Amino acid sequence: MQTKATGTYLISVHPRWASTFFLSQNPKSIELRKGSFGASLKPSDSIAIYATMPTGKLLGIVRVLKREILPLDRLWQASQQGKLARVSRQQFDAYYANQPSGVGVWVSAAELFPSPIALSNLRQNWGRRWQPPQQIQQLTSEQLRVLNVAH
DSSP, X not given: OOXXXXXXXXXXXXXXXXXXXXXXXXXXXEEEEOTTTTTTXXXXXXXXXXXXXTTOXXXXXXXXXXXXXXXXXXXXXXXXXXXXXXXXXXXXXXXXXXXXXXXEEEEEEEEEEEEEEEHHHHHHHHOTTOOOOSSEEEEEHHXXXXXXXXX
């Protein structure tokens, strides 16, 4: 079995925000995270977006433009006061409470799968104990082949 690492990663996103990457008007174009999230992400890598429960489905893929760690005031400005992340100032401040800085991952080229892939199907193909990542998971070429996604 081929298990070579790829430039495609998988992240878990709350359903409220996961679907906003794929909107036709003003889609979400920056993912906000904490700590050292996505330290190995490079421009042109891909990120598969998994919507957490109750949705429990892999929705599609986005392309990484850049990843930056910024002081919170600069991150807020860079996100166009939350517009690009589709968050309010109150949500931003609550998420980053007691944090000196935040991670912004700018994305584009969102590609919604014709049929989202349910968690049960992912487990059927990737192992019944497979769990969506808390942070980020690099996918193998075998995992991508199972998804029938060329990235």
